[in-house]
Amino acid sequence: MQFLFRYANPHNFMRLSGAVLPFTAIATVLCIATALYLGFSAPPDYQQGRTVLIMFIHVPAATAAMNVYGAIAVCSLLSLVWRHPLSDTAARAAAPLGALFTALGLVTGSLWGKPMWGTYWVWDARLTSFLLLLFIYLGYMALWNAIEDEVRAARAAAILALVGAVNIPVIYFSVQWWSTLHQGEGIISGGTAPVFLWPLLLMMTGYMLLFLTLWMVGIRTAILQRRARNLMQAAGR
Amino acid sequence: MNFNMGEYGVYIWPAYGVSALALTGITLWTLLAWRRAKARLAALESTMQQTAQDT
Numbered sequence: 001m002q003f004l005f006r007y008a009n010p011h012n013f014m015r016l017s018g019a020v021l022p023f024t025a026i027a028t029v030l031c032i033a034t035a036l037y038l039g040f041s042a043p044p045d046y047q048q049g050r051t052v053l054i055m056f057i058h059v060p061a062a063t064a065a066m067n068v069y070g071a072i073a074v075c076s077l078l079s080l081v082w083r084h085p086l087s088d089t090a091a092r093a094a095a096p097l098g099a100l101f102t103a104l105g106l107v108t109g110s111l112w113g114k115p116m117w118g119t120y121w122v123w124d125a126r127l128t129s130f131l132l133l134l135f136i137y138l139g140y141m142a143l144w145n146a147i148e149d150e151v152r153a154a155r156a157a158a159i160l161a162l163v164g165a166v167n168i169p170v171i172y173f174s175v176q177w178w179s180t181l182h183q184g185e186g187i188i189s190g191g192t193a194p195v196f197l198w199p200l201l202l203m204m205t206g207y208m209l210l211f212l213t214l215w216m217v218g219i220r221t222a223i224l225q226r227r228a229r230n231l232m233q234a235a236g237r
Numbered sequence: 238m239n240f241n242m243g244e245y246g247v248y249i250w251p252a253y254g255v256s257a258l259a260l261t262g263i264t265l266w267t268l269l270a271w272r273r274a275k276a277r278l279a280a281l282e283s284t285m286q287q288t289a290q291d292t
Contacts, residue, residue, distance in 0.1 A: 040238040051245045057256045100263050104256055111252040115245055210260065214267045221267075224274040231281050235288075 010086055010223045017216040024213040031206030039199035054112040056199050059187065060207040062105035065133060066168055068098030068211060072140070073165040076158035086219070088154035089226075091161060092144055093218030097211055099137035105130060117181050125178035129171045136164040 035056065045052040075091035078084055109127070110120045121127065140160055147153035175184045187200065242249045 049245055050242050051248060053249050054252045057252060100259055104259055107255050108252045111248045115248050217267050217271050221271045221274045224278045228278045228281050231285060235285060
């Protein structure tokens with residue numbers, strides 16, 4: 001924990017993230033560009049035809065949405081247990097990114113569902129629990145904005161994030177627990193042909209790298225905003 | 238690379254279009270917020286230095 005907190009110190013975080021950012025940014029572009037190239041070069045799937053192309057952006061968005069929520073939950077736990085202010089900042093900065101990935105997962109899934117299932121939407125377990133994730137994200141962001149006092153807002157938001165975390169395993173296992181139109185897990189573990197697997201894995205990596213990059217920039221922005229606020233308060237005295 | 242989507246183009250292109258737009262949008266928004274915060278802090282620091290020198 002001590003090791004972790006050394007980098008969680010705002011000053012050290014600015015230094016470290018500043019050094020890492022160019023690399024994650026370049027890696028993001030490389031991963032996504034390669035994934036796009038491989039994806040558009042892949043042959044049509046024997047069942048899905050070229051709609052398999054939607055998989056290359058739907059699965060990365062949906063998994064990123066859940067991973068980002070996991071990151072928020074971990075930060076919230078750190079914040080509640082150790083009261084570390086930077087973990088609140090980190091959790092808050094991740095939320096809009098996670099919400100966007102969730103929305104993209106829903107939109108791309110819906111555009112994939114129409115040609116494959118014959119409908120844009122069904123109220124089944126996977127789709128409904130994923131829609132709930134979007135509402136949890138929006139509620140989390142609204143809660144941060146609703147409470148003026150930052151310490152109290154952080155605590156309330158952290159509790160909401162941890163309660164909402166129950167939904168993550170529900171989403172994940174929904175395809176096993178209930179009968180659903182959505183296909184089961186196993187794209188990566190099961191025998192997906194390498195021509196489809198590579199663009200998918202690269203795009204998933206690209207999406208997570210994009211998240212990491214933007215997350216770091218978001219935390220850096222929040223740190224500067226706090227410094228500016230502190231200066232204003234100091235000057236007011 | 239093959240950009241011929243056949244009958245599925247009406248689903249594939251919007252999916253890619255929305256994703257590209259959203260991800261580019263949030264990237265620009267994030268960078269803009271960063272630059273704005275940096276400029277504001279720099280402005281604050283310089284005015285404070287100014288007042289410190291004046292007094």
